[in-house]
Amino acid sequence: MLFCKGDRQMEFLLETDHLKKYYGKETASKGSRNSIVKAVDGVSLKIEKGRSLALIGESGSGKTTFGKLVAGLEKPSEGTISFLGKEVQNLKERDFRPFRRELQMIFQSSNGVFDPTYTIGESIREVMQNYMPMSPAEYEDAIDEILEKVGLEPAMKHRYVSQLSGGQCQRANIARALVLRPKLVICDEPVSSLDFSIRKQILNLLNDMQEEFGLTYLLITHDLSNVPYVCKAVAIMYQGKVVEYIDRTDCIWQLAFHPYTKLLFQSIPATDPRKRKIGMNDTELHISETAAVQGCCYQNRCSLCTKKCKIEEPELVLAGDEHWVACHHFENMK
Numbered sequence: 001m002l003f004c005k006g007d008r009q010m011e012f013l014l015e016t017d018h019l020k021k022y023y024g025k026e027t028a029s030k031g032s033r034n035s036i037v038k039a040v041d042g043v044s045l046k047i048e049k050g051r052s053l054a055l056i057g058e059s060g061s062g063k064t065t066f067g068k069l070v071a072g073l074e075k076p077s078e079g080t081i082s083f084l085g086k087e088v089q090n091l092k093e094r095d096f097r098p099f100r101r102e103l104q105m106i107f108q109s110s111n112g113v114f115d116p117t118y119t120i121g122e123s124i125r126e127v128m129q130n131y132m133p134m135s136p137a138e139y140e141d142a143i144d145e146i147l148e149k150v151g152l153e154p155a156m157k158h159r160y161v162s163q164l165s166g167g168q169c170q171r172a173n174i175a176r177a178l179v180l181r182p183k184l185v186i187c188d189e190p191v192s193s194l195d196f197s198i199r200k201q202i203l204n205l206l207n208d209m210q211e212e213f214g215l216t217y218l219l220i221t222h223d224l225s226n227v228p229y230v231c232k233a234v235a236i237m238y239q240g241k242v243v244e245y246i247d248r249t250d251c252i253w254q255l256a257f258h259p260y261t262k263l264l265f266q267s268i269p270a271t272d273p274r275k276r277k278i279g280m281n282d283t284e285l286h287i288s289e290t291a292a293v294q295g296c297c298y299q300n301r302c303s304l305c306t307k308k309c310k311i312e313e314p315e316l317v318l319a320g321d322e323h324w325v326a327c328h329h330f331e332n333m334k
């Protein structure tokens, strides 16, 4: 079980326990390839109220699937998800509704979020109508207020999504997610589709909204430079598992022990750590083809791999102050 800072008497917003999501079926015929994809493979995480967590890892490591499980958009294969102290993974849609309001998701782009035939105002009102019965005038006031909060003119509510710039779209996206005043916001690559000049503005906006509304974020990103803006802790995923958890985000590239985390952070050298991005060359990106059947999930790429790594799966163990790592050789990486 993975514990994070404040585990003593803290109120946890979200807890997952051995959460798994497997796609596909086991092939019965001998010699055929196993068609199961272990997108999320036993993730136990806790997020304390107000202590936003970044989930990082390369493409295909399971970050989005984890976010979808938490948001109730996918059902887990195994494990539990507790939100505000209640297990929610088996709730029927009707019973999950109150949690859905508290648990919003911001996606990479507004594609699929805004109906192109609705104005921005109509889209935001539709979300409110599902949860907040009010008079028409009150809806209009609430729409104007949230648009202003995210830095958009209230008159923008009359526009369609096709009439907004990328940055304006993402602000409208954020307005739509925050109008219900959720407690946990899952941000899945919230700035990766934007120009560099706009990214910082949107990250600062997320940070401001966090303070103003007392939000907690689960930030899903492959871009390390986004992390310190909004998060206080970071979990690194590889092949559906959390391989390292560090309860700080200021100098994680120096603190990391896991060989995979080190590789991620070293892959693009930069003197300014905020410019460091996760990136691999093309050969390193093909991870699922080399998935290990037993032992450490990282064994096929690890220069420290020994016989033990091929047999025994490393548990997450406490390696430092609120720092957990799943590697038999982490002592050598200190």
Ligand SMILES: Nc1ncnc2c1ncn2[C@@H]1O[C@H](COP(=O)(O)OP(=O)(O)OP(=O)(O)O)[C@@H](O)[C@H]1O
Pocket: 023, 024, 037, 038, 039, 057, 058, 059, 060, 061, 062, 063, 064, 065, 066, 222, 288
């Ligand atoms: N609906 C699905 N059916 C089958 N496999 C899926 C499905 N959704 C995701 N996967 C697989 O699960 C694995 C994890 O995918 P996921 O999208 O969660 O990774 P990710 O870390 O978010 O990657 P990216 O940053 O590229 O979005 C991948 O191998 C992916 O192909």
